[in-house]
Amino acid sequence: MRFHKSKKISAADAERLIETPTSSLNDSVVISFDEDWYDVRLMTPRELHDFVADLVRANLIALRSGLITPH
Numbered sequence: 001m002r003f004h005k006s007k008k009i010s011a012a013d014a015e016r017l018i019e020t021p022t023s024s025l026n027d028s029v030v031i032s033f034d035e036d037w038y039d040v041r042l043m044t045p046r047e048l049h050d051f052v053a054d055l056v057r058a059n060l061i062a063l064r065s066g067l068i069t070p071h
Helices: 011-019 045-065
Strands: 007-009 030-033 036-039
Antiparallel strands (some): 007 036
16 A cells, blocks of 8 residues: 555544544544544545545455455
8 A cells, every 4th residue: 555644543542533623634534444543634635535545445455365354
């Protein structure tokens, strides 16, 4: 996956960010994907779109290769 300006955070950190007024370059502060949380405040809308697309693509590759199983 290419480099993105996000970092993986804990669910507790995500909850704090959601509850605290904060600025973001896009409409989101955090996202959750496959039970992982990411701080996405520093991403533009385009970067966020590309990041989510990369997460989905990596997940699909892992599913096809048998590295993970569907939930």
